Amino acid sequence: MNGLNEILRPKTFEDIVGQEHILGKGAFLRLAIENRKIYSMIFYGPPGCGKSSTMELINTYTDYEVYHFNGAFASVKEIKKILEYAKKVKEIKKILLFVDEIHRFNKKQQDIFLPGIEAGDYVLIGATTENPYKMINEALLSRVRIIAFKKLSKENIVTLLRKASEIQKISLTDEAEEFVSKVSNGDARFAINLYEVLSFIAKSEGKNTIDKSILELYSGEEKYVFNEKEHYNLASAFIKSIRGSDPDAALYYLARMLEEGEDPRFIARRLIILASEDIGLADPMALVIAASTAYAVEYVGLPECVLNLSECVIYLSTAPKSNSATVAIGKAREIAKETKDIKVPRHLLNFPGSGYIYPHDYGGFVRKSYLPKELSDKIFYFPKSIGKEKRIKEIVETLWKGVKDYGSVIKTESKKYDD
Incomplete structure (x- = not known):
């Protein structure tokens, strides 16, 4: 089932679908690859968005000796052997370690990469679907560049499906494209695998088109979303x-x-x-x-x-319902758009003698507005007397009595949001 995925794997930059922000003409990662100057990086993005395919481009366009590992299966002992090898040959050849699912190594284990990166023994490229700022230790983060991949759009998936259909000679109807692009949720690998399954069913039925009847055979009557x-x-x-x-x-x-x-x-x-x-x-x-x-x-x-x-x-x-936080940020953003030229008050600037009053020196609170003078009468957040927010309402009214007149507002204006 992986055959078509391998055939469709990009061989050139022009074959890449999506990721123009990092691999388009003039983009940072493309320039680095074209100039054969690869930095240690963490590729971060959802499944099937092109992280491994990009690694293949690096392999094609550069002269690094590449070693592939998967964090789910590789041991620290295996990794160390290659790190020691890289150290010995660094004056002779360029070594690149590609560690898929690098987040599978815990933060302590990730320390094994630090000395080699620091010494320039090798280049490390890690790939992860998890937030690297949470899953990668700070020492390693400070030595790599984070390259964020985006989830592929529905249009990107359709482009891939049409490339696949040219190879397999099995076309898709518009509703079949809609179905596959929707259920794949931006995952190119999933989309192509599903296309292969549907193509197999179509061939078994003597058809060269994946249509509604093929989808019904795959997922059951009315078990898919076309509309x-x-x-x-x-x-x-x-x-x-x-x-x-x-x-x-x-x-x-x-x-x-x-x-x-x-x-x-x-x-x-x-x-x-x-x-x-x-x-x-x-x-x-x-x-x-x-x-x-x-x-x-x-x-x-x-x-x-x-x-x-x-x-x-x-x-x-x-649960009790309150949209006060939604309304508050909506009001704040409206005013922010209209008042971009208003300066931050002097007493909030970060320099000696600004006049800033440190609340902890006064029991934890000072009844003084932090808004610019021009907006000192503005109130964005109007707490409601619902659930746990009732206590928040009591707190803000007590703290800001005499500065912010919550009592003058009888009813909070709410916006209607359509889903």
């Missing part, structure tokens, strides 16, 4: 049901989306947004639970992650 409008309709109903505190309706639309083949990661992301947008400070634990659910979805996967989603949906549906 983009229905995708957004279900997502909208799902979010509005949670916002409206109706767990039964929310669970129903959750089930509908899953039955239609929706990516559970999309659902998890929407729950994280909703936790801040609609629940916010009325129950700050909502964001923690939504973020934990997103992790569980990635870690567990289907079908079991449905249980994690169900628990989260019930919690968010029954």
